[in-house]
Amino acid sequence: MSDPVLSVRDLHVRFGSKRGVAHVVRGVSYDLHAGETLALVGESGSGKSVSTLALTKLIPMPPGRIDGEVHFGGRELVAMSEAELRSIRGNDIGFVFQDPMTSLNPVHPIGRQLTEGMRHHLGLSASAARDRAVELLSLVGIPDAANRLDAYPHQFSGGMRQRVVIAIGLSCEPKVLIADEATTALDVTTQAQIVDLVERLQEELGLAVVWITHDLGVVAGIADRVMVMYAGEIVEEADVDDLYGSPRHPYTVGLLGSLPVLGADEPGELTTIHGLPPDPTAMPPGCAFHPRCEFRDDDRCRDEHPPLRDADDAGDGHRVRSFYEVPADVREAASTSSQVAEAPPNAGDPLPAEASEGDR
Amino acid sequence: MSAVTNATDPGAAGSGRDDVLVDVQDLQVHFPVHGNGVLRRRVGSVKAVDGVSFQVRRGETLGLVGESGCGKTTTGLALLRLVEPTGGRVVFDGTDVGSLGRGELRSLRRRMAMIFQDPYASLDPRMSIGASVEEALRIHGLHGDRRDQRVAELLETVGLNPDYASRYPHEFSGGQRQRVGIARALAVEPDFIVCDEPIAALDVSIQAQVMNLLRELQRELDLTYLFIAHDLAAVQHISDRIAVMYLGRIVEVADRRAVYDEPSHPYTRALLSAIPVPHPGRERGRQRILLHGELPTPQDPPSGCNFRTRCPEVFEPCDRVDPTLQACTGEEHRCACHLYGVEGVEVEPSHHPDARGVAGRP
Amino acid sequence: MSATEATADDRPVVDEHRSQWRQTWSILVSNRMALFGLVVLGLLVVAALLGELLAPHGANAQGFEFYAAPSLDHPFGTDNLGRDVFSRVLIGARTSLQVGAVSVGISLVAGTLLGLVAGYRGGWLDAVLMRSMDVLFAFPIVLLAIAIVAVLGPSITNAMIAIGVAFTPIFARVVRGSVLSVREEVFVRAVRSLGASDVRIVLRHILPNVAAPIIVQTSLSFAFAILTEAALSFLGVGVQPPTPAWGLMLQEGRGVIDLAWWMGLFPGLAIFLTVMAFNVVGDGLRDALDPKQRSIIESRGQGVDA
Incomplete structure (x- = not known):
């Protein structure tokens, strides 16, 4: 490059x-x-x-x-x-x-x-x-x-x-x-x-x-590429398709899950992230996201600051700042690709006959 | 004082007349525009809401969606007479809201509540959140002897710790403040709540919390909502039916699915195609319908169809026939567009300054 | 998360829980000039309340040497009737503060009422009220006061009424202006949507939110009222002799300025200090009550980034 x-x-x-x-x-x-x-x-x-x-x-x-x-x-x-x-x-x-x-x-x-x-x-x-x-x-x-x-x-x-x-x-x-x-x-x-x-x-x-x-x-x-920021840090970085298709950080997964999806069949509960971001004058010692993390919250999360590392089995340059990645089945449910309904029918559809016959 | 409506309304949906809670008929809100002269003579009017008709059925959520300046917020305010309508009728549970005196109107406001966009601006900064909620009870003399207890219950209902009732709005985050706004609206035990852009000022993950809360409260307390927003994805998530507004008019009303599956009005199509979807593959392959030109001023809307100056489908009758809402893909799916048959009121055609080709002059 | 149970999300974002007034107070006293003004005002109040006890001599006690220059016995000297100027200045504080309090009180109540009504109601009532205030405002304040005293007769009470009337338009304008902007706030609309009456809206929501400019105006007007009283007394239409009042004493000292400069200087200094004290406190209050100032301090507390 x-x-x-x-x-x-x-x-x-x-x-x-x-x-x-x-x-x-x-x-x-x-x-x-x-x-x-x-x-x-x-x-x-x-x-x-x-x-x-x-x-x-x-x-x-x-x-x-x-x-x-x-x-x-x-x-x-x-x-x-x-x-x-x-x-x-x-x-x-x-x-x-x-x-x-x-x-x-x-x-x-x-x-x-x-x-x-x-x-x-x-x-x-x-x-x-x-x-x-x-x-x-x-x-x-x-x-x-x-x-x-x-x-x-x-x-x-x-x-x-x-x-x-x-x-x-x-x-x-x-x-x-x-x-x-x-x-x-x-x-x-x-x-x-x-x-x-x-x-x-x-x-x-x-x-x-x-x-x-x-x-x-x-x-x-x-x-082309996306960086997700949380509490002053990059918590996940990937090509746009990788990020939406297979998000790894619990925060990214939470964010994607909290979006209402246009055209969804039966709107269910939206995923939410409880709590609030940390006070920038008093950051938690370990992972900045751990107080809000529903996925995993153990001693390591609380004490050790996770580095930005390559994600497991992921595309080039997909990096994540957490010790544990959200497992495939959970992120599958959250990733927007599975929720977005079939292609929106609005664009490029033929219009009713009257329109094309009309005097433009 | 009460006026039961039997009026037949061309814009009304055909069925289920009995369970209609709010019936809006040809609502108009025109704001006078005054000149700069000494006499400040009236030189025209801004037609913020210009002949809007819809019904909200008991227990449902009707979404009202449109872009800024389309009159959706003014419509919501006019339902509660927080701005005075200049024409048309609003019938709430059989009562003509426009005919009420000041006292009767105040007691009606026990049954219709409102949640506002900016949770910071809508709370009195000099009142603790508990006092703000309690005030709603005090106004209507509710729970005289156990108001503190009731305030605590309400705060808990919206997911706030009652211990913080004595705190002030600036001590809370946007999402928490919006919860206070919701608690206050619930305090009067309303049947109907107008939610005016209740999530627009909040962060994405907080928006989801507030939408979940609103849906849960609706189920538990049997509420009816008018959910006003510019975000069609959010509106579709929460609503049973959706009305799309453009320049003071409703251009399409349909079931929440139908708006997405079979958008019929060219404006609805353009709006849908403009909404970014959080899906990269889908986004890349998408054909956008880009609207050209600018939104005409509501002081001088185009003749005939409002949308004709920006419409990609404009044809002969559009500038001389003002379209009415008519059934398009079904009786419940109504659309104000001549593509589905030229129906409406004949008007004098005008060469509108905002019409295509001469768009965008200062 | 469930809506029906309180969760961990509900802790307030701002930790320190302090009332707005305490916050205002701490901003005010952190301003050195305002603190100085507050100290001067505190001394004045003490003098006004306890003047007779603190003064070494009575206000009208005579029998000292005429026109004695300042000395240890008479730190401010004595006047043409052999009275102790220091004692008279000290005791005169009461007159000045009294005139200030009563006349500002009159204009505060009348002006706030008029401003609230005009601003909230609007329309023709607003036009009528504010045009009459404009007419009142167009007269120089001292001239207006003289006119009122001319009708009612010269006395301290009439002087206070006159100053109160003359200052009313200032308050009416300040209040009306603030009401006009607060009236459009979303929270006013929100309370109206709950079915609140106009009286409740005005008293519970609008009035507390226009309090800041009223408070600032009150403190500034105090200074002007004392000055106006001094001017009226100086012109002989205010406080009548032998009451010790700073303006009157200034007037008495004027004729003998080359003979006994202390007769005019010390009451003049007292007026100057008092007026300045009220002004710096008023300025300090303006800053302390300014929501922009406060939000800067708050944002410092909440961290940065948009």
Whole structure:
């Protein structure tokens, strides 16, 4: 495999607080290759957002502290000065955040916000930047782009605004795009448009994408590889098919089982994970998940911190952070492949006869 | 004061009229829009809910699904008259809710309760959770001498430790707070609960807990739910029947299976195809129906069929005939679309600004 | 899991269980300026309650040297009638606090009531009430007070009524503004969905949630009320001699500033300190009661990550 674009090694993020040090990212490592989509999945508080913000030190420091190594383009980012990082943020690594309203400045027209980074990072002239802005807006599917450069964010709908934010994220031709819950605030039909757009752009531009979300449905559609985060750690990592087809960590199994499945015949009880994630200022000594684990909870789980290791009889690069894996019969029941009903009949179905006869 | 309904309603399902608990007939909620001038003259109205009819049968869960801005939440609020309907009728167990005076309305609210989306915002931050639940009892003078005991029972019913009754909402997690919201709704011993996006603000594994709880309570206490959500998978999990809303109208009503197996309205099809399924193989092979254009503003909806500006199937009658809900694959499966026969009210066709081709102008 | 039994999931997320008021208090006293203000106010209250006992001489005890400069016997000197200025300043604290308390009390009650009604009811009633408040607000406060005193006659009681009326619009506005936003909160709708009456909603839910701005406004108004009383007394339409009041003493000292600067300086300093104390406490309260401030402190407690 080619060299990774982005390589993260043993990343830690800690925040000082009144109640002690909150250790919110605890030794995250991964490689990201060109053209690849890596999904970072987890619930709120799992550290998935902070771990990516920390890549370019986009967290307040202090109280935050970052340790570990982030290699990007032959350079190490954690030790880099703020001035050097500024030339990387938005330029080599683009960001798309959750809320398109708050990530755009309401008092400036979108054209200005789009061209700002290009003029700064790429040194384009005002008119060249403007031309490129029109190009970008058309690329992300905003009609009549030339006339809309002078429009203000509030004049766009939520979906259109998120397209603008993506255009800004792409404006300096980054090698890596980080999408942090980029479709969470959007309706499903709009989400489908945005997911479609990012996939298309990735193909055209050879981008590497880190897609951060809590939505396991979106992940299934967009990701090549998935990392599941819990309490600041990667607890399971696998190719997307392996993860959904044969999840090994009790937390992953629990998460998948708690999803209602569209089109299920007789909806039964949903699996739930009891309890709450641990307090980041007071992590349990052993496995971070053991207080909630229904599968197994013995002395080893309580005392020993499990390493991220290769899963038994699994696909390449399927790794899991637990001493015991969920047995095949249990994970079979939880894996979504067994629950998803037959292919949804909606798409591509012939419509009633009247439709095709109608005057289109 | 009570008005028993015998009115025949074109949108109503044909059978089982006797066990209908909530009968909504041509409900409208229009919000006035005022100009900026000194006189603030009324310049138009936002048709948040524009002629919605459905029935909720005793003991069932009717799911109301739609995207943001479709009017589903406003519909729920209008059922309890938490916003005043501007037209149509809501008949609850034989009583016309619109005809009630203030006092009668307050006592009706013992029988209809509501659970809100954001469990943090829906609890008074300055009241302990026990006091919030107790207040519901106090309002209706229930369990006068043993209210504390009843509060403890209610908290236990929703899976909370009664010892924490004196704690404040900010001390709890989102899922726990939603349990408090449910306990408070149950306190008045209602027959009918409007659940407005009760899981949208919660984490995935917590959503499952709350849905399981709602289903269990329904079985034990014989409750009837209107379950409002944007997440069709969740709605389908919990509902017996599903109504799909688009731009202030119901476009399709059917049994929970039929919505998935035989989605009939083009909007329902698009919605279903857009929902990501947690199955990588399925996702890759899927053909999405991508809707083009933007949701038209409810202040100026398109003439005829609401959906025609984004519909992939649009044809001749769509801009001049306003479709009514009609039977499509069966008497219980109703759909407002001309694909199943042109049925509806003739209107003046308009060239709508949101229509395709000129979409997305500022 | 079963819904009918309590499970391990139900322990609260936040461990420390502290009432909101104690939390506010601890934020307030951690602010040095506010703490200083609180100490000054504490001393003032002591002086107001026990002034006669603490003062070395009576407020109107005469017989000392006229215009004596500050000395060990008379730390603030004596005035034109040979009275001990220190004793008069000490005893005058009562007048000032009394005027502050009564006049702010009047405006607090009237303004809160008007603001609650206008904000909750809205519509024409809101328009009528708030326009009349605007009219009242348009007059300079001292001018309005003078007008009221001119009608009722100069006395300390009338001065208090005048200040109370003049300050009412400020409270009405602050309360109405807060009510307008709290009224739209989901929890108000939730309580309404339970069948709660308007009176219950306003008293049990809206009022406690607009308490913070009212408290801040009260403390700031206290300072203004004392200043206004001083101004009215200075102009001769407030407290009447020989009652010891800081404004009045300032006025008496004005004419002889080159002869006996201490007659004006010390009452002036007392006014300055009191007003400043109320202001810094008000500012401190504003911070301590600000939900944003609190959520920052809470999030520090709950850890990070979104």
